[in-house]
Amino acid sequence: MSRLSVTQIADGVHLASTGLVNWGLVVEGDQVTLVDAGYPGDASRVRASLARIGRRLEDVAGVLITHAHVDHIGGLPWCGLEAPVFTGQAEVPHAKREYLQQATEMDVLVRAWNPRVLLWSLRVLAVGATRDATVPDIKACRTGKKLDLPGRPLAVATPGHTSGHTAYHFKQAGVVATGDALITGHPITGRRGPQPLPDFFAHDAEQADASLDVIAKLDADTILPGHGPAWTGAMTEAVALARA
Ligand SMILES: [Zn+2]
Secondary structure (H helix, E strand, O other), rough: OOEEEEEEOOOOOEEEEEEOOOOEEEEEEOOOEEOOOOOOHHHHHHHHHHHHHOOOOHHEEEOOOOOHHHHOOOOOOHHHHOOOOOHHHHHHHHOOOOOOOOOOHHHOOOOOOOHHHHHHHHHHHHOOOOOOOOOEEEEEEEEOOOOOOOOOOOOOOOOOOOOEEEEEOOOOOOOEEEEEEEEEEOOOOEEEEEEEEOOOOOOHHHHHHHHHHHHHHOOOOOOEEEEOOOOEHHHHHHHHHHHH
């Protein structure tokens, strides 16, 4: 069973984690921006994470999706949220499931000789990894200008993991929600610290590497990753470590 932890990582910014995946809760006044929403089986944990920070579902002003993989949008159709949902323009058709750019069950199966992969695949099956999650009402968020949502995030195109992968820069708090463009741990690698996801998860590994340069340029000192613990330090250092 996945356990939920909710940790404040910067002013108004909370990292929710199940050990398998993370999402972010960014508070401004009474309102919250939710960044990603876990697996389908995490819907009740998304609600619980809001309760942990003293907020309710109705306090969510908007949801930002880094990319439309089942571990990041899965909780949305089932958690009862009515707030508008946004992602980068290029990720919108993916979230509507006009196509799917995700590691297949076969990609995982051929690696199941690795006990870490096998254990991980059993855990993610338990939280609904093979359920169909779509977000038909998702809208494109504008880029280059702060969004009118709690934390005033800036959407940053970081393609590669998926074609429309988008990071969110909360400049005031000094936090970048990097999604899966840059993670800090994963049950499959067992390693801690800034790192890219294993290659077989990436739609375009070369593009994913180029997106690290985009992250390196952001003025922030904390990473809220899609997987793994929060990380503190300069973005240039995070990227150097991810490439080491
Ligand atoms: Zn992920």
